[in-house]
Amino acid sequence: MTSSSQFLRYGIIGVGMMGCEHIRNLKAIDGCAVVAFADTHETSRSNAKRLVGKATSYVDYREMLATEQLDVVVIATPNHMHRSVFEDVIKLDMHVLVEKPLGINVAECQIMIAAKDQHHKPGRVVWVGLEYRYMAPTSRLIDEVNSGTCGEVKMIAIREHRFPFLQKVDNWNRLSKNTGGTLVEKCCHFFDVMTLIAKSRPVSVYASGAQDVNHLDEIYGGLRSDILDNAYVVVDFANGVRGMLDLAMFAEGSKNEQEICVVGSTAKIEAMMPESVVRIGKRESRRDGVVEISVSQASEVVAGFHGGASYLEHRAMQNAIRKGLEPVVTLEDGLLSVAVGQAAHLSIAEKRIVSIDEISR
Template sequence: MNLIWHHAMVVVVMAVTDGSSSGNGRWCSVKGGKIGNKRKKRWGMIRGGDDRIDKDNLGKLGVACGVGELGEALETAEEKRREEKRRDDHPLPMAEMTVKYGIIGVGMMGREHLINLHHLRNEGVAVVCIADPHLPSQQVALDLSQSFNWPLKVFPGHQELLESGLCDVVVVSTPNMTHYQILMDIINYPKPHHVLVEKPLCTTVMDCKKVVEAAKKRPEMLVQVGLEYRYMPPVAKLIEIVRDGALGHIKMVAIREHRFPFLVKVNNWNRFNCNSGGTLVEKCCHFFDLMRLFAGANPVCVMASGGVDVNHKDEIYDGKVPDIIDNAYVIVEFENGSRGMLDLCMFAEGSKNEQEISVVGDIGKGEAFVPESIVRLGTRLEGRDDVQTLKAEDDRIKYEGLHHGSSYLEHLNFLSAIRAKGIKAPAVDLHDGLVSVAMGVAAQLSIERGRFVTIKEVMNESKFNNLVS
């Protein structure tokens, strides 16, 4: 492959795709970041690297290399459509004051948020401060921000960041077990801050409920939960198909995640249920959230079987062996009679897709595949021969990152809600975060107790039962 090498601080890429599902040779990297679909290259986002452009595809790419050099935009009908879509997503004038962000926790996900917000800089956002007690994480984030020419104020903890008064919005991307206290401190702080908190909302249902109750007293604050899988283009397309009624009344939802084991974290805090909430909370809250969306109803009871069979069994921390499960089957029954099923395996690196979703109604069936980014749609009437295969893309995505562009769209949506100044609610609110955790906790308890566990049982206090009704 012929490569042209650029040592530029910024590379802006505008791609006109040819509709092909193949990603071979069609990629470009930016300093500290990667745009494209080669998974083996994705970790370059935190390590820097030279800027590369595939010469074979220069005819398909409008590329500008260098600080402030944007090149000529192609005046096409497609670009006009994109601009109209952007205006719809941002009803208020873009000349408003810059929205200033602070990021609490700048490990892998914190840096992912930093990069996504950098790609939203033309939307009027800036990250102005970070907080993290872990010095190596601080330094990597600082190096990254310097490549963006974003000077950051650094604090050792979230209280110091809040007291600085520097930011309007706070992103919480700290270890799961810290979410509760940090959220309560933000919500109770005199100056209001809008909040995007990484999933899970908290590690226990009780902590989630306390956060929900506290936030009710601060209606001027928007809080969105980072269940960004809703925004993955094939998943979003399937949600649209379901909501349009193309499948009829939904009866069954099946979600398979076959993937690699949990990644290394600072001190590997994610190896224990007490820190993460357990695999079915930490990882699978995404899928329980999607089940609820597809089913169009709230969960009633959960039955699960799972175990620790392969991963982390040879690891020891302070004399303790990790207890997070690495595989499970989970069945969920919903109020409207529909059923959901999760098939989780975290030692399945040999899978073509990490996520496969099937939604079946009384009229038809829809499927979504990630990272293939395709959707299949068929009806009972037309049968197998007329199943459609659709390529799912979203032209708004400027950075794919670790989650196929969903984090970028998540930030775009939340920014729109912030600018709407109370007119528009966050797409994923605290209620959604609470229910997704409750479903995960119920599944974990079902494994431990060997029986169905009801959601009411998990909620366990009558005054909070209305939160899942």
């Protein structure tokens, strides 16, 4: 459906914070342009217009889809709208990047996968915006794991210690019914990275967490904000690898926002962001032998909010489109990352181990 040299015309649905990050990154890539965008919110539309003045602005995304000749559509609306927008887009002959989380629960993700299969178009690339794997230290850590630096992977610990959720248009992210819950909305990124490193399917989850500090007094439409702000999540993979997420969203006083630590049979590898450092420590070399490597993105990579990861994500997706390759980040990856988050929320609510099969039926 797309030739190797074809100029790619993009339409963006939802041009809030993330939609504008996509626009900024696409502007920096040759051979493509954002020709249209749609958003129901006037301020978001005018922010996008400032970034990409020549693009046509729409209020109704369906009108944009019916009017414009688009090759690629990016869906960057709030989480609870991904499914319905995706169902409209997937019927058309366009490549699609849908932001994470794929849906707010596994059932939605399953509906989206069925819609993709039903409207199958040869050569069409359908991609999920799980771009953390493209952050420079993370991708270096993944390369080291894949080249055998730590032997057989046994343990993967990811710590995210950061600031509270940012304010979003109409405060959609303050209620779990819109986001899927913090462990779906935010942490699907980390469950995706964990699954990628483990090279296996997550099978069960145990979690402890709560909303203890943030947004406790906020009311939206008569509903109190109910978004969890700290948790420990333990994930068992089918091949015996163990994963753990440590999330704190009231930890601004942290040197790093994300730290990934993989321990294998022969060595330990750590990645730190934004410090942009990877540390490798072989068991035989002990503490004095730990090697510290400074890792940053190549200079042509645009540093958006995600350290250049969105730029690399678009480059990788365009490569797949132009060469007729399979997507690197599939809807199935999107589903698994949501499944672990959903299982973790259920585990917290019911104080028990939850199997991924149980929530995937």
